[in-house]
Amino acid sequence: MTSPQQPGPARPTSRDVARAAGVSQATVSLVLGGKWPGRVSEVTAQRVRDTAAELGYRPNLAARSLRLGRTRTALLVVPALTNEFFARVYAGAAALAAEHDFGVVLYPSPDGTGPARDPFASARAALDGVIASSMAADALDALHGADLPLVMLDSDPSDTGPAAHVNLDIADGMRQVTGHLLGLGHRRFLHLASAVGTWTFAVRAQALREALDAAGGATVRTVRAPLDVGAGREAAERALTAAGERPTAIICDDDILAAGACKAARRLGLRVPDELSVTGFDDLALATALEPELTTVGLPAEQVGERGMEALLAVLDGRPAEQRGLPVELVVRGSTAPPPATARA
Amino acid sequence: MTSPQQPGPARPTSRDVARAAGVSQATVSLVLGGKWPGRVSEVTAQRVRDTAAELGYRPNLAARSLRLGRTRTALLVVPALTNEFFARVYAGAAALAAEHDFGVVLYPSPDGTGPARDPFASARAALDGVIASSMAADALDALHGADLPLVMLDSDPSDTGPAAHVNLDIADGMRQVTGHLLGLGHRRFLHLASAVGTWTFAVRAQALREALDAAGGATVRTVRAPLDVGAGREAAERALTAAGERPTAIICDDDILAAGACKAARRLGLRVPDELSVTGFDDLALATALEPELTTVGLPAEQVGERGMEALLAVLDGRPAEQRGLPVELVVRGSTAPPPATARA
C-alpha cells in the first residue's frame, strides 16, 4: 500500500472545522487563537473547540507562518552536537523555547567534511532569530550577513554586531583552577588549549597569566590540541617529555583534553594526582567516569542555552536583553593534589 | 537600536526580483525552480539569477511549503541528545538529509521532567515524515496516531505500524562479545542492562542466553541500571558484592554502564581486566578515554541515522524501503582478559 499521494482524507483545515461547527472560518481562528473573549460567546467557543478536537484539527504551521510573517522558530548554530556541552546547550534552549511555544532548529556545523553548507538552507522554516556559538566559526559570516536578530554565545562582547551576548565567566573559572593549584603548591604549569586564536582562548590565557603573575615565580607553557582524547594525549605526552623541567600540573581547556592528559600521564608512568595534577573544563559526564575523577570547572551549559533563548525572546519583543556573565564553579575531585616533594624543593 | 518591527527594507520576494529583472513572478519561480529549460531562454534565465543574487533573494519557505503541501522536513525523535550515540544518529540523518535538500528537526524527548510535550508542536514546520528511536517511548503513541510516514529505529520488526524499520544487528553484537569472553575462558557473567522491558533488551537477553547455552556450563545474572555512570557503578557494586560466586566478566548494554562497572571494580579493589573483564556497547568516545580502554561493540550510529533518512526518503518517493540489519563490530581493547587462575579452577 504505497500511496505517495493523498492516502486518507486530507488533514482538516480550519474551514472544515468551521463547517462542522456551523460557524465561519474566522470564528474558528478567533477561538483557537485565544482571542475570543468579548467577540465570541462561550457556548460557540466551546462548540468550536470540541469539533476541532473531534476532527483532530492541527493548524497548518506553514500557512500560519506565511500569514504572520513570524515562525516562532530559532536557529541554534553550534559545532558538533557530539560534544556533550553543546548537546546540553541545545537542551536548555529547547526547554525554554518550548515554554514560550517556540521551536529550535539546529545547524549542525559540518565536522570538517561537507562543503560548508548554508546555515539558512538547513533550517527549513523561515527563522525569527539566531543563537550562535562563537565556536561554529564557519557559519558566522553568513549569520552576520542576514539581518536576523542574533544572540552570540561566548563571543567577544566588544563585538557590537550581535543583538545580545551570553557569556560564561570563563576568566573567573580560570582564576579558580589556577588559584586551587597554586594553593596546593604548584608552580610549573602546562596549559593544554583547544582553540588558540579565538576570543575564549584569549580570555583564558590572560586570566591564567594574571593569576600566575600575581602569585609570582610561576611558569606556564601553552600547547594546542584538537578537541579529542587522542589528540590531547599526544600533545600532553609530547609536552611532558620535552626538554626542561617537567610541569607538575596540566590545566586543560576541556574535560576531553584532560582525559587525554590523564592517558598521557599513565603512559609515562606518572600517577595522577600524586605525580601530576590535571584539571579540565565543562564538567562533562566524562569527568566522573574517569579514575580518578576529574577536578574541573563546571559550566552551566543548559543555562547558556536558556539565557541565549531568553535574550533572543527579549530582543524579539523589543525588550532589552540583559547581558550578564554566567557564574562557573570549580569542582574539586580526585585529579589534583600537591606536587611531589621532589618538585617542591 | 531595538527595532521590533521592519528595520530595513523587508526581505525581497520573488515578485521584487521579477520587477527588477523585468519579467513576471512566474518566470522567476520557473528559473529558480530549475524548470526553465524549454520554457525560458538562457539569457533571461541568467538575468533572473543575477538579479536574484543581487537582491539577496531567499525564497520564503513557509510560502513554498504552503503551496506544495510538502516541507522537505523530517522529525527525528530521540531520547536525550546528551547521549553521544543519538547525537551521532542525528548527525548521520542530518548529513544525508542535507544532500537531498531536506531538513531534520529534533524532538528532544523530555529528560524525565517536563509534561511530555507534543512532538508535533515542538516541530514548528509541518512535517513530511518522522524517524523515531524506539527508546523515546513517551512520544511513540502520538507518532502512531498521526498518519505520517514513520521510520522506526531499533524497534521490533514484527510491529507493522511503521513504514520501515532500521535495525542494528544487536543480537550479533551480543554473540560476538559473549563469544570473545567465552573464548577467554569466562563462565560466570553479569549482564548489566539498561532498558529491561524493551525490544532491544529482549533481543540482547536472548542472544546472550543462546550463546551461553551453546557453550554450556556458563551462568549469567542480569541487573538493571538507569543509563548513567553513577547508577551503573552502584548496580555493579551491589552485584559484585552479593552472595554467591562472583562473576568474572560484566557485559554491559552500554559504554556508560561499563564505565560505571569499571569504577565499581576499582572501588572493590578488583583490577580490570586481570581480575574482572568489562565490555560495553556503542564505542563512544568514552570507550577510549577510560583506562584501560574499553572492549566494546561498535555501533555505526551515523549509519543508523543515514539509513533512517534513506528509508524515509524512499517511502516518500513511493519506493519500497529496503529493510536490513546494520552490521556491528566487536572492538577488542584493554578491558577484557582471561579470568584469574583462581576462578578457572
Add this chain to the structure above:
DNA sequence: ACCTCGACGTTATACGTAACACTTCGGCGA
C-alpha cells in the same frame, strides 16, 4: 494568404491562516 507550431513567456489561481473592517440585532436612554 492561411494555418500550425514551437519558443518564450504571462495571467490567474490556490494553498490555510489571521486580522481588519463590516454587518446584524436586540436593548436602552432620550
Add this chain to the structure above:
DNA sequence: TCGCCGAAGTGTTACGTATAACGTCGAGGT
C-alpha cells in the same frame, strides 16, 4: 421613535510561492 452601542459573528483580504492554462509572435509549410 430615533439613534447609538455592544455583543456576536461574518466577509474579505493578503501573506509568497508554484504551476496549470493561456497568450503572443514570428518562421515555415502548403
